[in-house]
Amino acid sequence: MEHYGDVREALARRLPDGLIVLAGGVPVPRNFDVEFVFRQKSDFLYLTGVEEPGSYLLIDPRRSRSTLFIPRVDTHHKVWLGHVPGPGECRKLYGFSDVLYHDQLEQAVKKASAGYRKAYIEPAAYRKLRGAVRMANAPGALRDALEELRACKTPGELALMKRASMVSGAGHREAMRQARSGMREYEVQAVFEAECLRAGLRHLGYPSIVAAGANAAVLHYHRNDALLKDGELLLMDAGAEFRGYAADITRTFPINGRFTRRQRDIYSIVLETQKKCIENSRPGVISADLHVQSMRLIAEGLRGLGLLKGELDGLVEGGAVRLFYPHGLTHMLGLDVHDVTGGRKRRMPNPTKVPVRFVAKLEPGFVITMEPGIYFIEALLNDPKLRRKYRHAIDFAKAEKFLDFGGVRIEDDIVIRESGAPLNLTDVPKEIADVEEACGR
Ligand code: GLY
Ligand code: MN
Ligand code: MN
Numbered sequence: 001m002e003h004y005g006d007v008r009e010a011l012a013r014r015l016p017d018g019l020i021v022l023a024g025g026v027p028v029p030r031n032f033d034v035e036f037v038f039r040q041k042s043d044f045l046y047l048t049g050v051e052e053p054g055s056y057l058l059i060d061p062r063r064s065r066s067t068l069f070i071p072r073v074d075t076h077h078k079v080w081l082g083h084v085p086g087p088g089e090c091r092k093l094y095g096f097s098d099v100l101y102h103d104q105l106e107q108a109v110k111k112a113s114a115g116y117r118k119a120y121i122e123p124a125a126y127r128k129l130r131g132a133v134r135m136a137n138a139p140g141a142l143r144d145a146l147e148e149l150r151a152c153k154t155p156g157e158l159a160l161m162k163r164a165s166m167v168s169g170a171g172h173r174e175a176m177r178q179a180r181s182g183m184r185e186y187e188v189q190a191v192f193e194a195e196c197l198r199a200g201l202r203h204l205g206y207p208s209i210v211a212a213g214a215n216a217a218v219l220h221y222h223r224n225d226a227l228l229k230d231g232e233l234l235l236m237d238a239g240a241e242f243r244g245y246a247a248d249i250t251r252t253f254p255i256n257g258r259f260t261r262r263q264r265d266i267y268s269i270v271l272e273t274q275k276k277c278i279e280n281s282r283p284g285v286i287s288a289d290l291h292v293q294s295m296r297l298i299a300e301g302l303r304g305l306g307l308l309k310g311e312l313d314g315l316v317e318g319g320a321v322r323l324f325y326p327h328g329l330t331h332m333l334g335l336d337v338h339d340v341t342g343g344r345k346r347r348m349p350n351p352t353k354v355p356v357r358f359v360a361k362l363e364p365g366f367v368i369t370m371e372p373g374i375y376f377i378e379a380l381l382n383d384p385k386l387r388r389k390y391r392h393a394i395d396f397a398k399a400e401k402f403l404d405f406g407g408v409r410i411e412d413d414i415v416i417r418e419s420g421a422p423l424n425l426t427d428v429p430k431e432i433a434d435v436e437e438a439c440g441r
Pocket of ligand 2: 248369371411
């Protein structure tokens with residue numbers, strides 16, 4: 001409760017000269033009489049913690065007041081959907097001094113407008129309030145302020161993220177323990193998701209990726225219906241949300257509980273790369289430089305195995321290593337799995353010679369993922385143009401022997417700290433011996 005009050009105050013301090021209004025999410029119909037499972041809008045969750053649909057938030061910075069507006073619930077609603085917290089309960093649950101019904105919003109905004117010439121009203125709320133508001137509206141400034149604030153996590157938010165990580169970590173460990181050849185990928189998905197649900201975490205941050213063997217080379221694999229086979233690896237990228245805050249965790253483990261020589265070789269390169277990049281995740285470091293570092297380490301490892309040939313700079317800048325590692329190293333994590341990056345002010349030019357999507361100077365309070373990977377992707381390795389372009393850099397004959405391999409990704413969630421080592425929120429075995437032990441065959 002205190003946490004959400006602090007967050008609203010922080011927003012009011014950034015935008016002290018205007019009324020702030022946000023709309024919560026509303027249920028989305030799926031088909032006649034059925035709705036998609038409701039998940040609150042991230043900005044609204046950030047400021048209120050309210051997970052129920054149909055609310056509004058009014059912040060009056062000059063008078064230091066925040067009001068929550070909730071739907072008026074009729075008898076019909078009570079018959080079909082049961083109890084919904086009323087004003088008294090919401091005051092206690094979410095720490096608001098004022099809770100009104102949403103049909104009182106217009107009147108309340110009109111009244112609070114006195115003394116303001118400006119408003120920060122989110123578009124969804126503005127549609128409802130257009131008639132009532134005479135002030136100039138600056139929704140872009142509200143967007144920027146929220147992104148700036150959301151980028152750096154407070155201790156309250158970190159506690160929520162820790163809980164999402166703990167539960168998701170337990171799900172990963174249970175999946176490692178229970179996965180067996182002969183099962184289907186969705187059975188392993190069920191093990192993970194059951195563990196999260198059992199702990200009360202009903203939302204996932206993103207659809208679970210459970211990819212056995214060659215399927216692991218499909219970066220956003222979602223079919224999750226293939227058989228697990230003895231001797232293959234299983235890649236699982238899955239994370240649940242706690243009060244909207246996501247975990248984003250990937251582990252890759254041997255289905256029969258023992259890595260083969262070849263699997264160890266590839267896995268070790270990814271693991272060492274990830275550990276070094278985590279160690280270097282410090283304030284002031286530019287995320288794009290970390291990505292380039294990860295490309296160099298992976299290129300070096302693949303060159304050691306004879307898959308790549310030539311100078312490291314050329315392999316990285318020329319793009320050969322990207323055929324095996326075609327995604328980013330890191331992204332922000334929070335209320336969205338690919339979370340806001342901190343608004344325009346922090347957007348900076350990419351100082352490296354390779355294309356990178358997420359470029360930011362790391363700051364204390366950022367939570368970022370670290371997720372290097374190596375994949376053997378048929379669409380890339382058998383592309384005639386790429387084969388011509390990289391014939392001096394890649395041993396394609398050797399790479400073809402790995403087309404049944406799939407891939408390895410290892411992904412942890414890291415808190416950047418003012419001083420000292422970065423804090424790893426993810427507690428799932430990743431050293432080879434520990435993974436084999438967790439598989440427990
Ligand atoms: N699970 C999505 C990602 O790793 O970015
Ligand atoms: Mn990720
Ligand atoms: Mn992931």
